[in-house]
Amino acid sequence: MDDKPQETGGGKPQETGGGRPQETGGGNETRGRAGHGRRVRWRSAAAGCAVLGGVLVLLPWGHRADGPPEPALGARARAAVAGGVPASLPDLEVLVEERERLLKERPKDAESWAVLGAALVEQGRRLADPARYSRAERALRTSLKVRPRGNAGALRALAALANARGDHSAALGWGERALKLEPKRWTTYPPLIEAYAGLGDGEAAGRMLDRLKALRSGPAVMARAAAVYRDKGWREDAAAQLADAVAASGEPAERASYLERAGQLAWERGDREDALRHFQEAVRVDPDQRAAQAGQGRALASLGRNAEALSAYRTALARRPLPEYALELGELYESLGLRQAARVHYDLLRSLVRKAAAHGADGNLVLGRFEADHGDPRAAVRRLRTAWERRPSTAVADALGWALHRSGRSGEALEFAVRATEGTHGGGVRSALYAFHRGMIELELGREGSPLPERSRELGGGPARRHLREALSINPYFSPLRVPEAKAALERLGEPPVEDGPPDWS
Numbered sequence: 001m002d003d004k005p006q007e008t009g010g011g012k013p014q015e016t017g018g019g020r021p022q023e024t025g026g027g028n029e030t031r032g033r034a035g036h037g038r039r040v041r042w043r044s045a046a047a048g049c050a051v052l053g054g055v056l057v058l059l060p061w062g063h064r065a066d067g068p069p070e071p072a073l074g075a076r077a078r079a080a081v082a083g084g085v086p087a088s089l090p091d092l093e094v095l096v097e098e099r100e101r102l103l104k105e106r107p108k109d110a111e112s113w114a115v116l117g118a119a120l121v122e123q124g125r126r127l128a129d130p131a132r133y134s135r136a137e138r139a140l141r142t143s144l145k146v147r148p149r150g151n152a153g154a155l156r157a158l159a160a161l162a163n164a165r166g167d168h169s170a171a172l173g174w175g176e177r178a179l180k181l182e183p184k185r186w187t188t189y190p191p192l193i194e195a196y197a198g199l200g201d202g203e204a205a206g207r208m209l210d211r212l213k214a215l216r217s218g219p220a221v222m223a224r225a226a227a228v229y230r231d232k233g234w235r236e237d238a239a240a241q242l243a244d245a246v247a248a249s250g251e252p253a254e255r256a257s258y259l260e261r262a263g264q265l266a267w268e269r270g271d272r273e274d275a276l277r278h279f280q281e282a283v284r285v286d287p288d289q290r291a292a293q294a295g296q297g298r299a300l301a302s303l304g305r306n307a308e309a310l311s312a313y314r315t316a317l318a319r320r321p322l323p324e325y326a327l328e329l330g331e332l333y334e335s336l337g338l339r340q341a342a343r344v345h346y347d348l349l350r351s352l353v354r355k356a357a358a359h360g361a362d363g364n365l366v367l368g369r370f371e372a373d374h375g376d377p378r379a380a381v382r383r384l385r386t387a388w389e390r391r392p393s394t395a396v397a398d399a400l401g402w403a404l405h406r407s408g409r410s411g412e413a414l415e416f417a418v419r420a421t422e423g424t425h426g427g428g429v430r431s432a433l434y435a436f437h438r439g440m441i442e443l444e445l446g447r448e449g450s451p452l453p454e455r456s457r458e459l460g461g462g463p464a465r466r467h468l469r470e471a472l473s474i475n476p477y478f479s480p481l482r483v484p485e486a487k488a489a490l491e492r493l494g495e496p497p498v499e500d501g502p503p504d505w506s
Contacts, residue, residue: 113143130359159191166362168198186216256286290320302477335480432478439467
């Protein structure tokens, strides 16, 4: 059964269980990949001054033909939300308050309900406040109840909401319904691309990107392309797209968002100084850019500036309480021998996941990662199997493989580790953590006395050595706890015998 939202008698969508919806629509399916080795050049930010004006005329809810004119306040945030562009938190707050006032006077205004819902989704993302997701859902379902047919704006926002909650199957269902209504509207495609990526279907995400690029160019599309390229392992192309997006961006919140993503790419390749520069510039441009603040914590810790790193993490976590930040900060405390402080943040992580779950957000991935390393690995396996059924992505494959290994089931774990690290299985991301996990699983299987002796003879120490070295080659600073483990494991393995040949990191 397709996992698409169904409309019932009153026009209220109901999500049904079952398989994933099938991709709809055609279009030119070109690879859309920039040439390798492209030199990244930062252009003047002034080049993007006209971008916002273009977004202003491309509102996905259309121009109101009747009724009073649009209120002036909140117009900038509405333009950003409508165009798939990050909006500033103050502007979003104005937009939400404005729409709520307007809806008290015009409760049958389906378009304003859709605008309100979309703004609340963006607020929820920026603030890590899952309660806003519940408010967004009520607004968007009201919009569909008022206008059950032809309401593409509400459908798009429901797809964005489902993505934010980690329910990518539902996002695909809502997004495909919007696509049937408005296949030529470029803002229909980003939620579909995110949904396909979350479901581990990189090929479909690439096809959606090609269709998007045929309809629209500009910084928002460049940033979306960068995310797809990163998932395919095309890091130079992703970096080039983000550099162009930063140069062409208009509002500070937009530019800061792209700077943060560029910093994350630099961090993933182990360039901690470059990553820190990007993160610092993002926070300077938009002080509410908390993802960049957490990125500063990551980079500062790798540089040995631990007091600054702790401060950056604490600030990010206080203003954007994501479970992922609590886990990273807890592990940093643990690496410094501050176990009590680490436990406080691990408890906070559990609390944040419970709060998110109460508002429909799926925290199984981050909680499973935590339990595998710091709690109950068997509980982690149960959680991550549930996550795998809902979204079989590369990230979930890696986490599930690691949890299986930590629970003593390394033979089963290897299948998922291979999926996470080999491009032929969809694992195109160049991740130091994924390579480390695979190397440690292979090390366990290659030990004398392994529960799988035939696999032990096949593996030996070669694959483990190759993948542990690959992890440290990709990013020598990827984790304050796991990097020392990787180095210690390589020291135990020693130098490879001559017949092992050169490392194969494909």
